[in-house]
Amino acid sequence: MARRLRQIGSLILGSGLLLGTACQKKPAPDGPPATGLTPVQLQLDWFPEPAHGGFFQAAERGFYAAAGLEVEILPGGPGGRPTQKVASGQVPFSMGRSDDMMLAAAQELPVLIVAALMQHDPQALVLHAENPVNTFADLDGQSVMAYPGAAWIPYLQKRYGIAFDLQPMSFGLARFIADPGLIQACFVIDEPFRLREAGVAVKTLLLADAGYDPYRVMVAHRPFAEAHPEIVRAFVAASIRGWIDYVEGDPAPAHRRIALENDHMTPAQMAFSHAELKQRHFVAGRPPGPSRYGQLDPARLREHADLLHQLGVLPEPLPLEAYADLTFLPPEAPRGESSLEILE
Secondary structure (H helix, E strand, O other): OOOOOOOOOOOOOOHHHHOOOHHHOOOOOOOOOOOOOEEEEEEOOOOOOHHHHHHHHHHHOOHHHHOOEEEEEEOOOOOOOHHHHHHOOOOOEEEEEHHHHHHHHHOOOOEEEEEEEEOOOOEEEEEEOOOOOOOOHHHOOOEEEEOOOOOHHHHHHHHHOOOOEEEEOOOOOHHHHHOOOOEEEEEOOOHHHHHHHOOOOEEEEEHHHHOOOOOEEEEEEHHHHHHOHHHHHHHHHHHHHHHHHHHHOOOHHHHHHHHHHOOOOOHHHHHHHHHHHHHOOOOOOOOOOOOOOOOOOHHHHHHHHHHHHHOOOOOOOOOHHHOEOHHHOOOOOOOOOOHHHHHO
16 A cells, blocks of 8 residues: 555645644643543544554553553544644644644644654665666656655755655555556565565665655644643653564564554555565664664754755745654663663
């Protein structure tokens, strides 16, 4: 599936309708239910899958409950619109990419990055194995199916001095399978497995290897975060604990829950995705150096915001406080000490 890639502009453009209502709505907990836990909602960006594994692990292993929260994880899909839902106050938490949240903040939507979900984005281009394109520079003159408005498009064209025929993304792989010359945006932890299962030999170009590497992030409704900082801190800490446990421990609790909620997720698919998340260090960050589960580097965020401004995606320079608040993060684990020990 050419699926939940939340490219810049693809979900945010047209969200101006939210501007009149977003700042008026301030979601608040309904109060402790019979369980004594505070209910909150997390809107996913796609149907349940291993890219959400840490959240489901936190729920199944009781990490949210231990933090005093009852977290309802809401499935997404082609019309899931997580950015719009959190911006309008329909849910207090969602997920997305740091570049998308910068653009949303520039449009004065009340969204706030509160933690990293993945240190590196699994976005990639998938190609038939026999395609002569082997580098980003080779994309010149090729047909690429992706979301128009994605910031990595002008980035690649400017960096490598290339131009390619951009075709609008479809939610499926049929066009790619039928056209050996077509190149398609994908998640490297997902579509390559599906294509190989269908008997199609493929290769990939990871966009992060070209230098375009936003965070995938946890996002809060800004008025909610300002009114309930203790809930946001509890949610962030428990979610990070879930991601550490999912990546470094036994992912079975999350996979059982994902399989119940998405019958398209097979054990083989989930095992592949989990292995890719772990081996490519998407969530923990690449060595050398300690794991950085959940952590955000303000310098890296500022550098990416500056890049978006240079590309013309952001009309004006955007200060860090306009789109992120790092005070909700737990302490970063010192070298030699596990992140899980810090959170426990």
